[in-house]
Amino acid sequence: MRRPGLWASTWxxxxxxLLLEWRxxxxxxxxxxxxLATLLLFSFALGPDTxxxxxxxGGYLWLALLLASVLALxxxxxxxxxxxxxxxxxxxxxxxxxxxxxxxxANAVLLAGLGVLLVPVLVALxxxxxxxxxxxLLTLIVLGCLAIAAPGTLYGAIASHxxxxxxxxxxxxxxxxxPALVAAAKGTALVFEGDPMGQFSSWxxxxxxxxLIYWGLGVLLFPRVVEE
Amino acid sequence: MSKSLRIGFVLLAIALLVSGAWIGLAxxxxxxxxxxxxxxxxxxxxxxxMALLAATMNFGTCVSYLWKASWKKDAFAEATAEVGLxxxxxxxxxxxxxxRPTWGVYWAWxxxxxxxxxxxxxxxxxxxxxxxxxxxDRRAVWSAVVGIIIAVDVPVVYFSVKWWKSLHQVQSxxxxxxxxxxxxxxxNAFAFLAVLIVFLVARYRIAFASRMRETTVPDxxxxxxxxxxx
Numbered sequence: 001m002r003r004p005g006l007w008a009s010t011w012x013x014x015x016x017x018l019l020l021e022w023r024x025x026x027x028x029x030x031x032x033x034x035x036l037a038t039l040l041l042f043s044f045a046l047g048p049d050t051x052x053x054x055x056x057x058g059g060y061l062w063l064a065l066l067l068a069s070v071l072a073l074x075x076x077x078x079x080x081x082x083x084x085x086x087x088x089x090x091x092x093x094x095x096x097x098x099x100x101x102x103x104x105x106a107n108a109v110l111l112a113g114l115g116v117l118l119v120p121v122l123v124a125l126x127x128x129x130x131x132x133x134x135x136x137l138l139t140l141i142v143l144g145c146l147a148i149a150a151p152g153t154l155y156g157a158i159a160s161h162x163x164x165x166x167x168x169x170x171x172x173x174x175x176x177x178x179p180a181l182v183a184a185a186k187g188t189a190l191v192f193e194g195d196p197m198g199q200f201s202s203w204x205x206x207x208x209x210x211x212l213i214y215w216g217l218g219v220l221l222f223p224r225v226v227e228e
Numbered sequence: 229m230s231k232s233l234r235i236g237f238v239l240l241a242i243a244l245l246v247s248g249a250w251i252g253l254a255x256x257x258x259x260x261x262x263x264x265x266x267x268x269x270x271x272x273x274x275x276x277x278m279a280l281l282a283a284t285m286n287f288g289t290c291v292s293y294l295w296k297a298s299w300k301k302d303a304f305a306e307a308t309a310e311v312g313l314x315x316x317x318x319x320x321x322x323x324x325x326x327x328r329p330t331w332g333v334y335w336a337w338x339x340x341x342x343x344x345x346x347x348x349x350x351x352x353x354x355x356x357x358x359x360x361x362x363x364x365d366r367r368a369v370w371s372a373v374v375g376i377i378i379a380v381d382v383p384v385v386y387f388s389v390k391w392w393k394s395l396h397q398v399q400s401x402x403x404x405x406x407x408x409x410x411x412x413x414x415x416n417a418f419a420f421l422a423v424l425i426v427f428l429v430a431r432y433r434i435a436f437a438s439r440m441r442e443t444t445v446p447d448x449x450x451x452x453x454x455x456x457x458x
Contacts, residue, residue, distance in 0.1 A: 151377065158370045162360040172357060172374060175350040176381050179388035186392070206388055213380060221373045224294055 006101075009094050013102030020079065021110060027075055028110070031068050035118055038064040039125060050127060057128045058188030062144065062181055065115055069145075070170045072110055073152045076103065077160035086157075086226055100153060100222035104215070108142075108149035115141040131194040140191065143207045144184035150214040151176050157225050183207040234429060241426045244419035248412075256412035268326040270412050274420035276319035276344065282312030282424065283347065283379065290375035293368065299443065302368040303435035304428075305375060306358060311427045313351045315420075320344055339390040346385050350378040364442045 004012070021028055042060045043053055053060075080086045089099055119137065122128045130137060152173055159169040187203040252270035259266030286308040293301040323341065324334040335341065354374050361367040 154373070154377070158357070158373070161366065162357065162370075163362070164356075164360050168353075168357060168360055171353040172350075175346050175353060176377060178346055179381070179384045182388045182392050202391070206391070210384060213384065214377075217377060217380060221294075221376065224369055225373055227369070 003093075006095050006098050009098040010101045010105075013089075013094070013098060014106050017076070017102060017106035018109065021106070031072055031110075031114060032117060034071060035064040035068045035114060036121060038067055039118065039121060043125065053126045054128055055189075055193070057122050057126045057192055058190075059185045060126075061115065061118055061122060061188055062185045064118060065111055065145070066148065066174070066177065066181065068114060069107070069111055069148045069152055070173065073107060073156035073173075074160070074166060074169055076107060077156045081160050090226060096223035096226050097219050099226065100218055103156075104146075104149045104153040104218060107153055108145045111145035111148060112142050115145060128192050130191060132191045132200065136200065137188070137191045140184060140187045140204065140207070143204065143211055144180060144187075146211045147180035147184070147207060147214065148177060150211065150218045154218050154222055154225060157222070180207060180210045183210065234426075237422065237426050237429070241419065241422035244415070244422050248416040248419040251412045251415050256408045257406055259409075262330055265326060265329050268322050270416045271420075272319055272322040272326060273413060274417040275315050275322060277417060278420045278424045279312050279316035279319055279344070279347075281421075282308045282315060282428070283351075283382070286312060286351075286375050287379035290372040290379070293372040294376070297368065299364075299368075299439045300436060302364075302372075303439050304432050305372065306355075306435040307428050307431035309351050309354050309358075309375065310431055311424060313348060313355065314427070315424065316344055316348045316351075320348065337389070337392070339386050339392075342389045343382060343386040347378070347382060350381065354378060364439060 039060055042056075042063070046053060046056070086099065090096065116138070119130075119141075123130070155169055155172045155176075159165040159172065162168050183203045183206040187200055187207065190200045190203070248270070252267050256267070256270070258264050286305055289301050289305040289308060293305060320341070327336065328334050354371060357374055358367055358371050361370060
């Protein structure tokens, strides 16, 4: 029997992950309302100063996504752990790199979808205006979610088998993600406030290099994480 | 390391530390602008150097562990992370004490400060991971992966915060400061290096002993394992 290649198995696993999310839509819904609640909480914590809230909107968007990402990553590995499906996949045998790529891309797609849904909420709730072209905002959201997903998937696989996994995942993940958070939040603020100094492209470059480094490291190290 | 060599190193570290404190506090001249406050630098700078040295050793050990696994490497990685976290905390606390009279603030969002703070939080996560995974094999591999990721993150964090904001003063070079200050700094750097070695060796021995205990009789109750080791 011929074994499927890396890309073929990645595609199959990616579709499996999204199908799982689609069939249990309650999880995606919960995630969406969780991020909405966080956005509301930020506004209430900061008080009713509309100008201040609008200026910080970029930061709120990424904090909401970051908090949601921990829940999404934890969930996506909880399902695998409870049914020992990762071990099953490794026995097929499926290339561990395909598992990483599929899971990380699926998580990134989920988060990016969430990010896109949150933008109109920011516009309505915080009176944000999108000054730069919306394609640039979309690029930023996609790159930022890819940046969360790569180390997030790697650490999610590790934390899911540890004790106190709900504390461990954010403790490991958040410090690592600070460069991506800085770049994504600054870039989003430029989209909302206008970019007279032309700084947008350098934040995009920082985010892109972060993505390249961590997707590379993820592909390289993930097989060691799931080996028995 | 034999027992007499270890005791010798402890004595050397104490001697260097005491004499270094005298050199830094009494012998070296006070700074023209900062006055006596500048003397904190003789502790702050060596502590930061040792923290970075320990982090570099941790990275090297993690890569080497994934290349070829051994319990010695795993124990050494644990030692470097913990001792590095200690020295980094000392460096940051001393820096804050120095920053208040000099900059007017305890904390500034400067690349080096911020990078060090993130590094410390990241290593705290690394050590938490080690506590939360019971299987020694998995713990070793996973913490090696996490150690590599932390080390790779450091330059990216530094670069991103540098773009974000900057304040830390440029390092002085030996050419721009009084020769007595250079001697005081170097003396204390060697003192801290000796302390680092003493701590690393002690921590490594503990870590290696507990690895041996875990792997020799893995499923036995703790009391039995302790009886086997002792």
